Amino acid sequence: MAIAEAVLAGFGAAVAAPGVNRIARGFAGWVLALLPLSLTVYFASLIGRVTGGDPLRVTYPWVPSLGVHLSFYLDGLALLFALLICGVGALVVVYAGSYLAADPQRGRFFAFLLAFMASMLGLVLADNVITLFVFWELTSFASYLLIGFAHEQERARRAALQALLITGLGGIALLAGLLLLGEVTGSLEISAMVSKAADVQGSELYLPILLLVFTGTFAKSAQFPFHFWLPAAMEAPTPVSAYLHSATMVKAGVYLLARLSPALSGTGMWAVGLTACGAVTMLWGAFVAYHKRDLKQILAYSTVSALGTLVMLLGLGTPLAVQAAVVFLLAHALYKGALFLVAGAVDHETGVRDVEKLAGLRRMMPLTCVAACLATLSMAGLPPFFGFVAKELLYEAQLHAPAASGLMIGAGLLTNIFLVAVAGIVFLGPFFARAERTTNDFHESPLALWVGPLLLGGFGLLLGVLPEGFTALLASAAGAVRGHPVPMELGLWHGLNPVVLLSLFTLACGAVLYASRAPLRKALARADTVLSETPDRVYEAGLAAVNWFAVRQTRVLQSGYLRYYILTIVLAAVALPGYTLLARSGEGTFNFGPEPRTHELAVSAGILLAALAAVRSTSRLAAVASLGVVGFGVALLYVMFAAPDLAMTQFLVETITVIVLVLVFYHLPRFAILSTGRARVRDAVIALAAGALMTLLVLKATSVGAPRPVSAFYAENSLAAHGRNVVNVILVDFRALDTLGEITVLAVAGIGVYALLKLRSKAG
Amino acid sequence: MRSLILQTATRFLVPLLLLFSFFLLLRGHNAPGGGFVGGLVAAAAFALHAIAEGVDPARRMLRVDPRLLIGLGLCLAFVSGLAPLFVGRNLLTGLWLSAGGNPSALGSPLLFDFGVYVVVLGVTLTIILTLAEE
Numbered sequence: 001m002a003i004a005e006a007v008l009a010g011f012g013a014a015v016a017a018p019g020v021n022r023i024a025r026g027f028a029g030w031v032l033a034l035l036p037l038s039l040t041v042y043f044a045s046l047i048g049r050v051t052g053g054d055p056l057r058v059t060y061p062w063v064p065s066l067g068v069h070l071s072f073y074l075d076g077l078a079l080l081f082a083l084l085i086c087g088v089g090a091l092v093v094v095y096a097g098s099y100l101a102a103d104p105q106r107g108r109f110f111a112f113l114l115a116f117m118a119s120m121l122g123l124v125l126a127d128n129v130i131t132l133f134v135f136w137e138l139t140s141f142a143s144y145l146l147i148g149f150a151h152e153q154e155r156a157r158r159a160a161l162q163a164l165l166i167t168g169l170g171g172i173a174l175l176a177g178l179l180l181l182g183e184v185t186g187s188l189e190i191s192a193m194v195s196k197a198a199d200v201q202g203s204e205l206y207l208p209i210l211l212l213v214f215t216g217t218f219a220k221s222a223q224f225p226f227h228f229w230l231p232a233a234m235e236a237p238t239p240v241s242a243y244l245h246s247a248t249m250v251k252a253g254v255y256l257l258a259r260l261s262p263a264l265s266g267t268g269m270w271a272v273g274l275t276a277c278g279a280v281t282m283l284w285g286a287f288v289a290y291h292k293r294d295l296k297q298i299l300a301y302s303t304v305s306a307l308g309t310l311v312m313l314l315g316l317g318t319p320l321a322v323q324a325a326v327v328f329l330l331a332h333a334l335y336k337g338a339l340f341l342v343a344g345a346v347d348h349e350t351g352v353r354d355v356e357k358l359a360g361l362r363r364m365m366p367l368t369c370v371a372a373c374l375a376t377l378s379m380a381g382l383p384p385f386f387g388f389v390a391k392e393l394l395y396e397a398q399l400h401a402p403a404a405s406g407l408m409i410g411a412g413l414l415t416n417i418f419l420v421a422v423a424g425i426v427f428l429g430p431f432f433a434r435a436e437r438t439t440n441d442f443h444e445s446p447l448a449l450w451v452g453p454l455l456l457g458g459f460g461l462l463l464g465v466l467p468e469g470f471t472a473l474l475a476s477a478a479g480a481v482r483g484h485p486v487p488m489e490l491g492l493w494h495g496l497n498p499v500v501l502l503s504l505f506t507l508a509c510g511a512v513l514y515a516s517r518a519p520l521r522k523a524l525a526r527a528d529t530v531l532s533e534t535p536d537r538v539y540e541a542g543l544a545a546v547n548w549f550a551v552r553q554t555r556v557l558q559s560g561y562l563r564y565y566i567l568t569i570v571l572a573a574v575a576l577p578g579y580t581l582l583a584r585s586g587e588g589t590f591n592f593g594p595e596p597r598t599h600e601l602a603v604s605a606g607i608l609l610a611a612l613a614a615v616r617s618t619s620r621l622a623a624v625a626s627l628g629v630v631g632f633g634v635a636l637l638y639v640m641f642a643a644p645d646l647a648m649t650q651f652l653v654e655t656i657t658v659i660v661l662v663l664v665f666y667h668l669p670r671f672a673i674l675s676t677g678r679a680r681v682r683d684a685v686i687a688l689a690a691g692a693l694m695t696l697l698v699l700k701a702t703s704v705g706a707p708r709p710v711s712a713f714y715a716e717n718s719l720a721a722h723g724r725n726v727v728n729v730i731l732v733d734f735r736a737l738d739t740l741g742e743i744t745v746l747a748v749a750g751i752g753v754y755a756l757l758k759l760r761s762k763a764g
Numbered sequence: 765m766r767s768l769i770l771q772t773a774t775r776f777l778v779p780l781l782l783l784f785s786f787f788l789l790l791r792g793h794n795a796p797g798g799g800f801v802g803g804l805v806a807a808a809a810f811a812l813h814a815i816a817e818g819v820d821p822a823r824r825m826l827r828v829d830p831r832l833l834i835g836l837g838l839c840l841a842f843v844s845g846l847a848p849l850f851v852g853r854n855l856l857t858g859l860w861l862s863a864g865g866n867p868s869a870l871g872s873p874l875l876f877d878f879g880v881y882v883v884v885l886g887v888t889l890t891i892i893l894t895l896a897e898e
Contacts, residue, residue, distance in 0.1 A: 644796035645796045645797070645798065645801070648796055648797070648801050649800060649801050649804070652801060652804040652805060652808065653804065655808060656804060656807065656808060656811070656888060656892075659808070659811050659815070659892060660891065660892060660895060663892065663895040663896050663898075664895055664898075667898060722793065722858065722860055722869065722871065722873075723793035723794055723873075724793070724794040724795070725792060725793055725794050725795055725796065725797070725798075727796075727798070728792045728793050728797070728798045728877070729793065729873075731798060731799075731800070731877075731880075732792075732793070732798070732799070732873040732874075732876045732877045732880070733856075733858045733873045736845065736856040736873070736876060737845075737855070737856055739841075739876075739880060740841055740842070740845060740856070740876075743837065743838065743841060743879070743880055743883040743884075744838060746883060746884065746887050747834045747835075747837070747838055747883055747886075747887060749887070750831075750834055750886065750887030750888075750890045750891060751831070751834065751890075753890070753891050753894070754831065754890050754891070754894055757894045757895065757898065758894070761898060
C-alpha cells in the first residue's frame with residue numbers, strides 16, 4: 001500500500017459509507033472505523049522508516065507542462081498529522097455511529113466525515129502546491145457539509161456558510177500566495193521550495209507572498225480577526241467539533257505555516273506577524289473561554305487560544321519553540337478531542353450543555369468522568385500528563401525568545417492561568433458539584449461514546465509518563481519545520497528551574513481564578529458583549545454589501561429586454577476589437593482581393609436592399625420575409641465562394657427559423673409599438689459601426705498577424721485525421737473541444753427555452 | 765387545419781429526409797455534410813410531420829422525449845472524447861478502427877459527430893414541439 005492509495009481509500013470509503021450504514025445498522029460505526037484504524041496501523045508502521053531520514057515520495061503526472069503533479073510526500077511532520085487524522089478519525093467514526101444512532105441521515109454523515117478524513121490526509125501528504133490547494137478546498141467543502149448537517153436549522157446553515165466563505169476567501173489568497181512562491185522558486189513542489197529560502201526572502205515578492213499565505217492560513221486556523229467562524233461552527237454535531245474543529249482541520253493553517261517555515265521564516269516580518277497575531281489570538285481565546293457558559297463554546301474558544309499558541313511558537317521559530325509547537329500540537333489534539341467527545345456524551349445523555357446547570361455527573365457517568373479527568377488534567381498542564389510536558393516547553397521557548405521575551409512570557413502566563421481555570425470550569429463543575437436533585441435520571445453513555453475520549457485521555461497520560469516512544473517522530477516533525485534535524489529530549493522533570501516555578505505560579509493563580517469564578521465570569525461576560533460580536537457584525541455587513549452590489553448590478557445589466565442584451569453584446573464586440581484596430585492602425589494594408597464579379601455584386605446588392613426593407617417595414621410578415629432574403633442571399637454567397645458546408649447549414653437554419661416563426665406568430669404582440677426616432681438613430685449608428693468594423697477586419701485580416709495561416713496546417717493534416725472534408729475534420733477532430741463546448745451551450749440554451757415556455761404557460 | 769396534400773407528401777418526405785440526414789452525417793467527414801446539418805435536416809423532418817399531423821403524432825414517431833435526446837447527445841460526445849484517455853492518449857484524440865490493416869471510416873470522431881447530431885435534433889425539436897403545443 002502506498003500513501004496515494006491511502007488517500008484514495010478514504011474517498012472510496014466515503015462513497016461506500018451510506019451502503020455500509022444500511023447493512024451494518026448498529027455496528028456501522030465500528031465497521032467503518034476499520035478503514036481509519038488500518039490506515040493508522042499502516043502509518044504507524046512507517047514511523048521507523050521516516051524518522052530514519054527516509055521520507056516517502058510518490059508522483060503522478062497531472063499537467064506536466066505546467067509543473068502540476070499529483071505528488072505526495074511523507075516526512076515526520078506529515079506523518080505526525082497523518083497519524084492524528086487517522087487515529088482520531090477512527091475513534092470519531094465509532095463515536096458518531098452511536099451519537100447519531102437515531103438520525104436517519106447517519107449514512108450521509110459518515111460519507112461526509114470520511115470524505116473529510118481523506119481530504120485532510122491528502123492535504124498533509126501533498127507535495128505539489130496545486131494538489132495541496134485542491135485538498136485544502138475539499139476540507140473546507142466537507143466542513144461546510146458537516147457544520148450544516150442539521151440543515152433544517154437556520155443557525156446551522158448560517159454557520160456553515162460563514163465557515164465556507166471565510167476559509168474559502170482565505171483559500172483564494174493562499175492560492176495566489178502559493179503560485180507566487182512557485183514563481184519565485186521555479187517549482188511547485190514544496191519539497192523543492194523549502195530549500196530555496198534565500199531566493200524567496202531576497203525576492204521583492206516576499207512581502208506579498210507572506211501576506212497572502214498569512215491570510216489563507218489565519219482564516220483556516222481561526223486566528224484573530226478571523227477567529228469567529230470557529231465558535232459559530234459549534235452548530236455542527238459534536239463528533240465534527242471534536243474531529244474537524246479541534247484536532248485536525250483548524251490545524252491545517254498551522255500545518256502549512258510549519259510546512260513553509262523553512263522557506264519563509266527567519267525574517268522580522270515573519271516573526272512579528274506570527275507572534276503578534278498568535279499571541280493576541282491566544283490571549284483572547286483563553287479570556288473568552290473563561291466566561292462562556294456553553295460547554296462547547298468554552299472548548300471552542302480554548303481551541304482558538306491553542307491555535308494562537310501554535311502560530312506564535314512558529315513565529316518564534318527557535319529550535320525550542322518549534323519543539324514546543326509539535327509537542328503542544330499533539331498534546332492539544334489529544335486532550336481537546338477527548339474533551340469535545342466528553343461534552344458530546346454529556347449533551348447526548350443529559351441534553352444540557354450549560355456548565356452552570358450541569359452537576360454531579362460523576363456518579364452517573366463514571367467512565368466518562370475518568371476520561372474527562374484525564375483530559376482536563378492534561379489541559380491544565382499538571383504532571384505527569386503530556387500537557388505538562390508541552391507547557392514546560394512552551395515556557396522555556398518563551399523564556400529564551402530572541403526578543404520581547406518579557407511580553408511573551410506575560411501573555412503565555414496569563415493564557416495558561418485562564419486555561420487552568422477553564423479546565424476547572426469544564427470538569428469540576430459538571431462532574432463534582434453537588435447536584436440539587438439526587439435522582440438517577442441519567443446513566444452512563446454506551447461504550448462507543450466513552451471509549452474514544454478514554455483512549456485519547458489515556459494516551460495523553462501514557463505519553464506524559466513515557467514520552468521516549470514518540471520522541472523520534474516528534475523530533476523528525478520539528479526537523480521538518482526547521483529545515484534541518486532538531487535533537488529532542490522530552491521528560492517530566494528537569495530539576496528545579498525557572499520553568500517549574502512558572503508552572504507552579506500558573507497553577508496557583510489558576511486555582512484562585514477558578515475559586516473566584518462566580519462574580520468574575522458574570523462581570524466579564526457582561527463587559528465583553530461588544531468586543532466579542534464585532535467581527536461577526538463586520539462579516540454580516542460585508543455580506544450585506546456584497547448582496548446589495550449584486551442586486552444593483554443585476555438590475556443594470558439584466559434589463560430583461562432582448563434588444564438591450566443585443567445592444568450590449570454588439571457594443572462590446574465593436575468597442576474592444578475596434579480599439580485594437582485603431583491602436584494598431586499602422587500595421588498591415590487593406591487587401592481588397594480580386595475584382596468582384598457581376599453576379600456577386602448582384603447578390604450583395606440584393607442582400608443590402610432586403611436589409612433596408614427589413615428595417616423600414618411596418619409589418620412583421622414583411623420584416624421576416626426580408627430577413628429571410630438576407631439569409632438566403634448570404635447562403636448564396638457561401639456557395640459562390642466554395643463553402644458548401646456553410647451554405648447548407650445556413651439554408652437549413654433559415655428554414656427552421658421560418659418554422660419557428662410560423663409557430664410563434666400568433667403569440668407575438670401587435671407590431672404596433674415602433675421605436676422612437678432617437679432610438680432609431682442610436683441603433684443605426686451602432687449597427688453601422690458593427691458593419692464597418694467587420695468590413696475593416698476582413699480587409700485587414702489577411703495582411704496582419706499569423707505568419708503561417710493555420711488553415712494550411714488543417715489542409716495538410718486532414719487526411720491523417722481520416723477525412724477529406726476539412727471543415728468537418730476541424731469540427732469533430734482538430735477543434736473538437738470547441739464543438740463540445742458549443743453543443744453544451746446549445747443544450748443549455750434548449751433547456752432554457754423549454755423552461756421559459758413552460759413557466760409562461762403555467763403562469764398564463 | 766389538416767391538408768390532405770401535405771399529409772400525403774409528408775408520408776413520403778419524412779423517411780426520405782431522415783435517410784438524407786443520416787447520409788449527411790455519415791458522409792460528413794469526406795464531403796459536405798456532418799452532424800450539425802444532419803441534425804437540422806432530421807429536425808426539419810419531424811417538424812414537417814408535426815405541422816402535417818399534429819404535435820402528438822410527431823412525439824409518438826420520435827418515441828423519446830426530445831429533452832432526453834439533448835442529454836443523450838451530450839453524453840455520446842463526452843464518451844467519445846473520454847475514450848482516448850483509456851488508451852493513454854489525450855482527451856478528444858481521434859481513435860479509428862482499422863479493418864485488417866486498412867484504415868476504416870469508423871472511429872470516435874464519428875461517434876462525436878453523432879453526438880452533435882443528437883444534441884441538435886434534441887434542442888431544435890424541444891423548442892419547436894414546445895412552441896407548437898402552446
